[in-house]
Amino acid sequence: MEIMDFIISKYNYLIYIILMMIGFYAMIAKNNLVKKVVGMNIFQTAIILFFVSTASKKGGATIPIIQYGHGEATDIINTAQYINPLPHVLMLTAIVVMVSTFGVAIALLIIIYRKYNTLEEDEILNILKMEDGK
Amino acid sequence: MIENAPALIVILPLIAAPVNLIIGLWRKDLCYLFTVATLSACVLLSVDVLVTVISNGVITYKLGGWAPPWGIAYFIDHLNAFMLIIVSFISLVVSVYSKKSIEKELPDKVVHFYTVFLLLVSGLLGILITGDVFNLYVFLEIASIAGYALIAIGDDRAPLASFNYVIMGTIGACFYLLGVGYLYISTGSLNMADLSELLPGMYNSRVVIGAFAFLMVGVAIKMAFFPLHKWLPDAYTHAPSTVSAFVASTMTKVGAYVMIRIMFTVFKPYFSIELIPASAILGWLAVAAMLFGCIRAIAQSDVKRMLSYIIIAEVGYIVMGLSVGNRMGFTGAVLHILNDAVMMSCLFLSAGSIEYKTGTRSVHNFAQLYKKMPLTMAAFTIGGLSIVGIPPTCGFFSKWYLVLGALESQQWVFAATLLISSLLTAVIFFKVLVNVYFGSQSSADFESSSGHGTVVMDEAPLSMLLPTGIMAIGVLTLGFFSGKIISNVIQFTVPGGF
Secondary structure, three states: OHHHHHHHHOHHHHHHHHHHHHHHHHHHHOOEHHHHHHHHHHHHHHHHHHHHHHHOOOOOOEOOOOOOOOOOOOOOOOHHHEOOOHHHHHHHHHHHHHHHHHHHHHHHHHHHHHHHOOOEHHHHHHHHHHHHHO | OOOOHHHHHHHHHHHHHHHHHHHHHHOOOHHHHHHHHHHHHHHHHHHHHHHHHHHHOOEEEEHHHOOOOOOOEEEEOHHHHHHHHHHHHHHHHHHHHHHHHHHHHOHHHHHHHHHHHHHHHHHHHHHHHOOEHHHHHHHHHHHHHHHHHHHHOOOOOHHHHHHHHHHHHHHHHHHHHHHHHHHHHHHOOOEHHHHHHHHHHHOOOHHHHHHHHHHHHHHHHHOOOOOOOOHHHHHHHHOOHHHHHHHHHHHHHHHHHHHHHHHHHHOOHHHHHHHOOHHHHHHHHHHHHHHHHHHHHHOOOEHHHHHHHHHHHHHHHHHHHHHOOOHHHHHHHHHHHHHHHHHHHHHHHHHHHHHHHHOOOEHHHHOOHHHHOHHHHHHHHHHHHHHHOOOOOHHHHHHHHHHHHHHHOOOHHHHHHHHHHHHHHHHHHHHHHHHHHHOOOOOOOOHHHHOOOOOOOOOOOHHHHHHHHHHHHHHHHHHHHHHHHHHHHHHHHOOOOO
């Protein structure tokens, strides 16, 4: 039963590790360049899951929006009621970085495809070897 | 000091990049002048910051007036200011050099080249100046993405090389980000100074050790530290010659700077040298890097690929200096960051001039090239001698400190490997230089020019010759100033406890 408790209490972290390993495997082992890019995306998304998981708090904490803001907030803010917003903000930046990396990678793939007419790594390496042999 | 100089150093090239794009719509030829002007301003601001740091001590600049643990703060000590000067100065020199070379290699991409180049400089300067680990990640990615794009516009194989760099670089950046996340969940802070105060109590925590490992592996990928160097030779060989000159001389050094910050600022030397075996692992990998880089470099005939493998060895030198964990070794490592940046830019700039004039990168075609391009080859020779470590050049002085550092902590193997790899670089460069000065002209390339044996002198244009010359003079003279540099700057960067 202990292992069940462990899995249930930490399942989001376990999923993050599994996702990260899937992405990592795809980036290293896949032959198709598009699959490598997809693996890269899964890898980065796993990190987002990890960061967002760290923001949560026990005991029904919700999103950090104060109901009566701007001058009318007379209550003392009880931080235990709200999840930690900072990891979410960090991940917004990380998502921007992720999208731009993805864009650059896809743009490179278009150039590579135009040049070699394939996106399989072994075929490209064969073409390069033939060029060297000339 | 100008009050907002620390922020301006980063923001100036960042804003100049889109402005440059707009200027490019109107007049293409103005982009070059605009880039040079922006980077000159950056150099002046960096000098201003360094002078202030030397006279007044550490600068803390709060962005938007928010106090450090909550807001992002820029901490500028001697190490930052020193690195800022190196990167901004080399970016200026390379941008002056770029005019003719870019016009020839990338005639229809001039505007975009300068835009992305400014972004790259901005990212690198941001990494150097920030005092916040997450902010550092963002700048690291700005610099890397700009770097991917610049490398991809090189020759035929550049896109594939750049793609491999994207994959490797992203793994590195993600590992760094994970490390930052682990540090954040264990301390609740992202500020470097704050972290270094909070962390000592948790040095036995597995999360913190895991964070350290992630950070180090991430940075090692970014700085192409053996065995994570696989992307570097391809990327730097196929990039346009201007880009190789800038990226080769600064990006790996900025990686080395981040490694220093993590090992000695975020974590205390007590943790990274004594508590966990990081220094031993880094030291032995550095030994492997020095040997591997030099041995692979011997086998190369493409001059840029040869220099790229030497960079791997040079990164090994720097890490070896850090890993021995004493004052001499650390001084040598920081001094080597400066010297290596100067000599690598000198070599890559002269290699770029050779390619510009003769269209060849193969060292076999360099025979008798000194008759054709005497000044460029003189610069190449000076750079080569400095890599080997012949006394009057600056390479000798940093290697001297590195050897002393290795001997002081009784790492005989490290010292011996450094000497062996210096001998190997001597083999590499003397092989090339003998061909340049005494080689027989058998290749058909020159026969068309003007008969046998007499080659008309045909130097690179002044805008390429001048930057190369400045770097060559730097290589020759920096050695004499190394005592001054150490007493005024580097001795203050040595972490406490050494």
